[in-house]
Amino acid sequence: MSSAERLLARMRQTAAGWGQDNLDALYKGFGFQAREGKHTVYKHPKYPQLRATVPRHGSLAKGYVRYAVKLIDTLKSLEEGGDE
Numbered sequence: 001m002s003s004a005e006r007l008l009a010r011m012r013q014t015a016a017g018w019g020q021d022n023l024d025a026l027y028k029g030f031g032f033q034a035r036e037g038k039h040t041v042y043k044h045p046k047y048p049q050l051r052a053t054v055p056r057h058g059s060l061a062k063g064y065v066r067y068a069v070k071l072i073d074t075l076k077s078l079e080e081g082g083d084e
Contacts, residue, residue: 004029011069015062023054023068030072047078 001009007026011018024034032042032050044050052071054064 002029008069008072011065015065015069018060018065020054020056020060023060023064026068026072027052030075044075047075050075050078 004026007022007029011022011026020040024040027042028034030044031046032044032052035041035043036056038056040054040056042052042054050071052064052067054060
């Protein structure tokens with residue numbers, strides 16, 4: 001199991017207490033590319049419809065983590081030939 005997979009499993013257990021660095025590691029671990037600005041925008045090169053925006057301050061709302069988990073699940077479904 002890769003470090004991104006382990007991180008995803010831990011984020012599934014709790015959405016609290018994660019920072020921007022954790023989401024950066026998660027998204028990049030699953031192949032997303034980052035564009036830095038006031039916010040960091042993550043976009044998957046193979047599936048450009050998969051996109052997330054993360055603010056660049058210390059603490060993040062739980063919704064950003066929940067969205068990241070949902071987005072990675074969508075990515076996995078697309079890679080397995082799903083139709084999401």
